[in-house]
Amino acid sequence: MNIYLIVKNTNVRLQKIIKEYNIKHDENSSFALIINNNILELYDRSKMCKINIKVDFLSKQNNYRCVNFKKKNEALYKALGIKANYFPSVVDATAGFGKDAFLISFWGCYVMMIERHPVVAALLKDGLQRAYENKNIGCWLKKRLHFIFYDSFKMLEIPIFQPDIVYLDPMYPINKKKSLPKKNMQFLRKIIKNNSNYKELLNISRKFARKRIIVKRPIYAKPLSNEKFEFSIKNKNHRFDIYLPFRTK
Secondary structure (H helix, E strand, C coil), X not given: CEEEECCCCCCHHHHHHHHHHCCEECCCCCEEEEEECCEEEEEECCCCCCCEECCCCCCHHHHHHXXXXXXXXXXXXXXXXXXXXXXXXXXXXXXXXXXXXXXHHHCCCCEEEEECCHHHHHHHHHHHHHHHCCCCCHHHHHHHEEEEECCHHHHHHCCCXXXXXXXXXXXXXXXXXXXXXXXXXXXHHHHHCCCCCHHHHHHHHHHHCCCEEEEEEECCCCCCCCCCCCEEEECCCEEXXXXXXXXXX
8 A cells, every 4th residue: 555655754663664664655545643742643634634644552542441350341352262371372364453452461461463464564663662771661561462474364384482372353244233443443454455265264273273263243244254153242332253273283
């Protein structure tokens, strides 16, 4: 995807990002990447009100979820199977802006995020590096949350650890009866599109994970695969379908 790049001055950091993620210049693109107060941001130039999107692991929303965390209310926590002496290793194969991955790492798990879209990957890495530098969360975050720019469909080829769990959060099917999703999800829909074969990604994940695969779905959506999942854990808006790895002969 071509992105229109706005550079007020010659910004070495922005140029490095462009080169690292092979992001092309396009004067006609409806999106723009900028460095604003040393933060990488993306905004939709087609909107009259320019709303910037950034990855911020220090946001009030993240802080609220952490401070108000209760095991009995977190369906994802239950789906992961975390116990007092068991914190599974996780590969988040559809990292996006990393919100769920951050929460999983906050709960004590080691998480490797994988993101293949260059713009989303650049935003994610920028947010992670800023969080690493924070005196309150940086120390434990460096130990638990990491990121690679790669295609999850090739995860079997990646020279990384084999995780206990592969976590998948595919792009949700559009529900015309509901209001528009939050602005960051609207951005993701526009720049990523929903053209991936997530059923195939599930099959790949079942070859890679050692213990289980967790697929996040909206409560109204059909399962990702026609193959029966082992069990499902639900909350008001979402459910987490748990599949087991393929048995090796």
